[in-house]
Amino acid sequence: MSLPQQFIDEINSYGAPCLDGLVDALLTTQPAVSIRVNSAKGATPPADKDSVAWCADGVYFENRPQFTFDPAFHQGMYYVQDASSMAISHVIKAILAGDSQPVRYLDACAAPGGKSTAAISALPSGSLVVANEYDYRRASVLAENLAKWGSPDVIVSRGDTSRFTRLPDCFDIIAADVPCSGEGMMRKDAEAVAQWSPSLVAECVGRQREIVDNLWQALRPGGYLIYSTCTFNRHENEDMVDYICHELGGATVDVGLNAFEGVAQAIGSSHHCYRFIPGLIRGEGLFISAIRKDGDAVASEPKTSKKPLTAFSKVPAEAHKTLDWLEGNFELAMLGDRVVALPKSEARNIRAISSWLDVISAGVVVATQKGMDIIPSQELAMSTAFRADIFPSVELDYHTAVAYLRRENVSVDAPKGFVLLTYGGHPLGFVKNLGNRANNLYPQAWRIISTNAPDLPPSVL
Numbered sequence: 001m002s003l004p005q006q007f008i009d010e011i012n013s014y015g016a017p018c019l020d021g022l023v024d025a026l027l028t029t030q031p032a033v034s035i036r037v038n039s040a041k042g043a044t045p046p047a048d049k050d051s052v053a054w055c056a057d058g059v060y061f062e063n064r065p066q067f068t069f070d071p072a073f074h075q076g077m078y079y080v081q082d083a084s085s086m087a088i089s090h091v092i093k094a095i096l097a098g099d100s101q102p103v104r105y106l107d108a109c110a111a112p113g114g115k116s117t118a119a120i121s122a123l124p125s126g127s128l129v130v131a132n133e134y135d136y137r138r139a140s141v142l143a144e145n146l147a148k149w150g151s152p153d154v155i156v157s158r159g160d161t162s163r164f165t166r167l168p169d170c171f172d173i174i175a176a177d178v179p180c181s182g183e184g185m186m187r188k189d190a191e192a193v194a195q196w197s198p199s200l201v202a203e204c205v206g207r208q209r210e211i212v213d214n215l216w217q218a219l220r221p222g223g224y225l226i227y228s229t230c231t232f233n234r235h236e237n238e239d240m241v242d243y244i245c246h247e248l249g250g251a252t253v254d255v256g257l258n259a260f261e262g263v264a265q266a267i268g269s270s271h272h273c274y275r276f277i278p279g280l281i282r283g284e285g286l287f288i289s290a291i292r293k294d295g296d297a298v299a300s301e302p303k304t305s306k307k308p309l310t311a312f313s314k315v316p317a318e319a320h321k322t323l324d325w326l327e328g329n330f331e332l333a334m335l336g337d338r339v340v341a342l343p344k345s346e347a348r349n350i351r352a353i354s355s356w357l358d359v360i361s362a363g364v365v366v367a368t369q370k371g372m373d374i375i376p377s378q379e380l381a382m383s384t385a386f387r388a389d390i391f392p393s394v395e396l397d398y399h400t401a402v403a404y405l406r407r408e409n410v411s412v413d414a415p416k417g418f419v420l421l422t423y424g425g426h427p428l429g430f431v432k433n434l435g436n437r438a439n440n441l442y443p444q445a446w447r448i449i450s451t452n453a454p455d456l457p458p459s460v461l
Contacts, residue, residue: 001027003186004196010233018264018277022232025279031188032282033061034083035460036118038149040384041426043077043461053260055086057121060282065458068448071401071423072461076148076382081114084184084276084283087257088115088175088226089122091290094255095173095224102126103172104299104349108161108215111138113145115177115228120151128346130155130171130353132164143360144446150384152328152343152364155350157310157357161211164218166356169300174215175226178208184230184285187278205235209243216248221295225250228288232277237287238269245271249294257288301349308355312362315339319374322366326385330363339367339374341385376418378443381427388427391420398457401428404440407447412438 003023011019036058037043045051045059052058060083067073067080096103102124107116110131120129131146131154133139139158146154164170181201185192212227219225227244229236244250252272257263262280266273266289276286312333319339323330330341333351342350342363350362364386365379380386394412396404401423404410412419414433418441421428431438 001190001193003027003193006198007183007196014234014267016267018267018275018280019232021279022277026187029187029278031284032083033064034058034081034086034283035061035078036081036086037078037461038076038117039121041075041077041150046461052083052086054090054257055083055118057089058083058086065460066454067458067460068450069402069453070458070460071398071405071428072426074148074405074446075423075426075428076150077426077461079114079117079145079149081118082284084281084286085114086118087274087276087286087288088228089118090257091226091255091288092119092122092173095253095290096124100124102128104128104130104170106130106132106164106171106174106215106218108132108164108174108176108211109134109178111135111142113142113149115175116142116146117149119175120149120154126153126343126345128153128155128349130157132157132159132161132357134158134160139360140445147361147365147379148382150382152330152341152383152385153346155354155357155362156360157354158360159358161214163356165214166305167218167302167353169220169297170218170302170353171223172220172299173224173226174219175228176211176215177228178211180204180208180229180231180236181233182230183232187284201233201235205240208236208240212240212244212248216244216293219293220299221293221297223293223299224253225291225293226288227291228286230285231287232285234267238266238271238273241271241273241289241291242269244291250291251294253290253292255290302352304352305355309357310335310354310359312340312351312354316369318372319367319369322374325366325376325380325387325390326364326383327387328385330385332366334369335359335362335365337369338365338377339369340364341366375432375441376430378429378441378446381420381429386427388420388422391418391430393420393422395422395425396428399453402448402453404428404442405448406451407440407442407444409440410438
């Protein structure tokens, strides 16, 4: 692999010691492999692995396991994520400084979901998370990954960030991992090298400024914008932070990431900014900064749109039984043909915020209605609010679990009706047992396509 000479010249022009070994690292070293465990589902980091310094739930692997064939991966017990990106959890905790009051959090450019799931784990219990993605295909992947993570306090939407200007001062924290020129991915993605050009950088700068202008209006005075990219140039990083502070009205805050060995600070700027640079840390390129909006005010209560993009409807009588499938206080609504359970503490806000957005999912997608039948959903099985004891269950061996995840037919010794399948003592999904056979209810879009499963389960957790 060779790198564009204009990129190398740009990096060298900064004269920054932290970038001295960057080009060599991109050309001669391999990406690190890391995961972050889901403590809300009882997962703990493997004790025999090196920890990610800035994320207590993160660990490194020397070699890459076959994650695709690990049922625990599909159960949302962990997320495969670059270690640098896990820094979002440290930033959130530093911003909150031990405050346990729930907040409203927007991840505006959220797919595929790594930073969103990290945020969910770092935020106070009961915080409402809105995860948005512009690209429709990527938004579906985002919804899947957040469903597997299992938090009930989530809205997943798709669309341009301009929609959030209709929710002024609504959010306490907004994360913007903005579309960028992708220089930080050059070590692991040949496409990032092939597509790079100065014109791409300039295009990204324009798009980033548009995004932060939109989001700044949705951030309450005294709230925090977490701005990040996976690129190295100053135009998309320090210069953009400077624009936010001087033109929009904010100030960067010290979140202490420079206390970790190898994490570099801003280049040519006095702002509190942090750079994760291959060769200095075990991870890919990341730039991140937390910026406090001038002023101090409580987040505004969202108003409901008179012409809602997303409208919830009343649930049929036969769907009310689904409340018994959950732990906690929820109210039910229909979102298309899906029964969703909205946490009562945030139900009004969820309905109001959703009216301005193109919502894919909200709360817990509990079931699908087909005629008079109420069919429990895969999202229910993945939810941390699920009462797993409400259904008869069958524990699967490894090979049967993989067959189920491929959406193949599996046999179960259980009563007729809906049966919960488990693996490792945790929910895996549902079948409908008809007696002579069982219908596999695993979502078609989520299935494992590859057939090259190992003889033994991958050793991850």
